[in-house]
Amino acid sequence: MSFIEFRKTLKKFGELTVLQDVDLSIDQGEVVVLVGPSGSGKSTLLRCINGLETISGGDLIVDGLSVKGGNRQLREIRQEAGMVFQQFNLFPQMTALQNVALGPRKVRGVAKAEAMRQAEDMLAKVGLSDKGGHYPSELSGGQQQRVAIARALAVKPKVMLFDEPTSALDPELKQEVLNVMLQLAKEGMTMVVVTHEMSFAKQVGTRLIFMEHGKIAVDGNPRDVIDNPPNPRMKDFLSHVE
Amino acid sequence: MQVDWSIIPGFIPQLIEGAKVTIYITVLGLIGGIIIGLIAGLMRAYGGKIINAIAFTYIELIRGTPIVVQVMFLYFALPVLANIRIDPMSAAILAIMVNAGAYIAEIVRGAFLSISKGLTEAGLAIGMPHWKVLVYIVGPLAFRRLIPPLGNQFIVSLKDTSLFIVIGVGELTRTGQEIMAANFRAVEIWTAVAICYLILTGTMTIALRFIEKRMRIL
Numbered sequence: 001m002s003f004i005e006f007r008k009t010l011k012k013f014g015e016l017t018v019l020q021d022v023d024l025s026i027d028q029g030e031v032v033v034l035v036g037p038s039g040s041g042k043s044t045l046l047r048c049i050n051g052l053e054t055i056s057g058g059d060l061i062v063d064g065l066s067v068k069g070g071n072r073q074l075r076e077i078r079q080e081a082g083m084v085f086q087q088f089n090l091f092p093q094m095t096a097l098q099n100v101a102l103g104p105r106k107v108r109g110v111a112k113a114e115a116m117r118q119a120e121d122m123l124a125k126v127g128l129s130d131k132g133g134h135y136p137s138e139l140s141g142g143q144q145q146r147v148a149i150a151r152a153l154a155v156k157p158k159v160m161l162f163d164e165p166t167s168a169l170d171p172e173l174k175q176e177v178l179n180v181m182l183q184l185a186k187e188g189m190t191m192v193v194v195t196h197e198m199s200f201a202k203q204v205g206t207r208l209i210f211m212e213h214g215k216i217a218v219d220g221n222p223r224d225v226i227d228n229p230p231n232p233r234m235k236d237f238l239s240h241v242e
Numbered sequence: 243m244q245v246d247w248s249i250i251p252g253f254i255p256q257l258i259e260g261a262k263v264t265i266y267i268t269v270l271g272l273i274g275g276i277i278i279g280l281i282a283g284l285m286r287a288y289g290g291k292i293i294n295a296i297a298f299t300y301i302e303l304i305r306g307t308p309i310v311v312q313v314m315f316l317y318f319a320l321p322v323l324a325n326i327r328i329d330p331m332s333a334a335i336l337a338i339m340v341n342a343g344a345y346i347a348e349i350v351r352g353a354f355l356s357i358s359k360g361l362t363e364a365g366l367a368i369g370m371p372h373w374k375v376l377v378y379i380v381g382p383l384a385f386r387r388l389i390p391p392l393g394n395q396f397i398v399s400l401k402d403t404s405l406f407i408v409i410g411v412g413e414l415t416r417t418g419q420e421i422m423a424a425n426f427r428a429v430e431i432w433t434a435v436a437i438c439y440l441i442l443t444g445t446m447t448i449a450l451r452f453i454e455k456r457m458r459i460l
Contacts (some may be wrong), residue, residue: 052363071371079369089364091379093386103368106378148364155368 003028003063003159003190004049010057011044011214018044020214021058026192028158031185033201033222034194036211037237042194045211046161049192050081063158079107082152086164088144090136096123096147097132103155115154122150126180142173146180159190166197196241198226210234245429253421253434260417261438267331267413268400271338275399278339279346286351288376297347304344310405313337317409334406334413342399349391353384386457393450397443404439414438 002025011019018041026032034042047053048060051067051074060067062077090099100119104110110118123129126146136144145165152160162181166174178200185191185204195201201208201222208225210218218231229235285297304312317333320326328336357380365375404415412420418435422428 050367052367075369075371078367083364083367085360085364085367087360089358089360091361091364093382102378103370106374107369151364152368 001061001064002026004192005061006045006048006058007060008058009048009055009060011041011048011053012056018214019048019055022214022216024209024216024219026159026190028190029188030207031191031205032193032207032209033205034192034209034211035196035198035201035237035241036217040211041214042211043163046083046163046192046194049159049161050078050083052083075107079155080158081161082155082157082159083161083163084145084148084152084165086167088136088141088148088168090144090148090151092136095133095135096128096139096150099136099147100151100154103151107155119150119154122154123147125153126150127176140173141169142176145169145177149177149180149184153184159192160184162191162193162195164194164196166195198238198241202226210237246427247430249425249427250430250434253431256417256421257414257434257438260412260414261442263331263411263417264400264403264413264442267334267338267403267406267411268396270335271403272342272396272399274335274339275342275346275395278343279350282343282347283350283354284376286347287354288372301344301347304341305348309337309341309402310408312341313406313409330406330409330411333409334403334411337406338399338402341402342395345395345398346392349388349395350384352391353387354380356387357383389450389454389457393447396446396450400442400446401439 004024004026006022006024009019009022009024010017022045024045034045036042044053048055048067049062055067063080065073065077067074067077090096091102094102097116097119100122101112101115104115104118105112120129120132123132126149128143128146128150131139131143131147136147139147149160149165165181166177169177174197178197181191181193181200182204193200193205205222208218208220208222209216210225210229210231212231212233218225218229218234220230225234226238229238282297282300285293286301289297313333316328316336317330320328354376361379361383362372362375365379366372370378403411403413406413407416407419410416414435418431422431425431
């Protein structure tokens with residue numbers, strides 16, 4: 001069985017169908033890039049994986065556990081699936097170190113001193129070992145997003161979910177976040193990334209999925225499908241992105 | 243009639259006794275009010291339909307009726323209805339608890355709901371149960387936003403204790419009334435009583451300012 005399996009997954013917001021019977025399997029080690037016009041369901045697809053959105057029909061299995069298995073099971077899934085948000089969502093009353101250490105302490109039950117030591121390692125990994133004592137408001141957007149990546153990694157997930165991680169960043173700050181993501185991919189981390197960064201998709205992605213109206217319209221090798229879009233809508237979309 | 247301020251010092255011990263009762267009712271009443279308000283506010287913010295409806299009914303009942311009617315009900319109607327007899331002091335404290343609780347519930351609800359939903363999602367996404375997200379992330383942030391409106395409610399509740407004159411509790415206003423009845427020195431006595439209230443509310447304001455300054459409002 002694949003690591004993540006969508007089985008005829010349906011998601012509705014009221015009357016609006018956002019995901020329409022999606023079938024999709026993602027294996028460990030894949031770097032899947034999700035693209036598509038706004039409202040196509042790519043963020044919703046991502047947020048269903050860790051249960052931030054509740055699916056309306058079908059099933060969705062993550063590491064052998066169904067997202068429909070109740071709260072306890074959902075928390076287990078969330079520990080296996082770290083998420084990085086467009087708006088960073090760092091806890092403003094905590095320093096960078098405290099942000100990173102919170103998950104291990106309150107979720108994995110790691111003692112405070114040990115959690116802080118691990119948090120220092122995680123911040124070093126994203127190149128911010130000198131910023132541990134800073135509050136989020138004292139960091140640039142790029143730095144905040146790297147702390148957010150370290151926070152997600154600290155819980156030791158098996159897959160990382162990125163929801164437009166560079167969309168809120170100035171162009172010159174995007175690259176520092178993309179570099180951290182590139183490094184993660186090189187280490188073999190399974191990743192699902194919603195992004196408009198086509199160069200990242202080509203360089204790092206092992207698979208590209210183009211979504212349209214809540215369905216998977218294109219699923220293929222990033223280099224192939226970006227250079228030769230098999231679908232006129234995707235061709236049109238790419239011309240607007242690049 | 244001549245105004246003679248020199249009579250005031252003689253009544254200060256009596257006024258202090260009255261002020262003590264006012265403080266006693268306010269402090270106990272607000273401690274209870276904060277607990278009730280916290281519970282009812284969280285029920286409103288995070289409860290399901292039924293839990294929410296219970297809290298909503300309580301808040302609307304209290305906010306929709308005057309505190310004098312509430313204390314009259316507690317003191318005069320409850321013995322008839324439920325055969326529960328309480329002394330005036332307990333009725334006064336209970337009235338502040340129940341009354342302040344309703345207003346504090348709305349303050350609590352507003353403060354918690356004003357914290358960005360993204361932070362709750364970030365907490366849930368690292369695998370924390372919802373209650374831990376509230377305790378460790380949303381709660382501390384909401385608490386900072388709670389303080390200014392809470393201070394306002396503290397002052398309102400303190401002044402509301404003066405209404406318990408209707409059930410004969412010997413608080414500050416009642417004390418003023420009693421002194422007045424004996425010597426008819428209206429200007430001097432009511433000025434002194436007003437100053438006593440100003441000292442109490444002023445102290446409260448300064449204390450809250452201090453707490454507010456010590457915590458960075460985020």
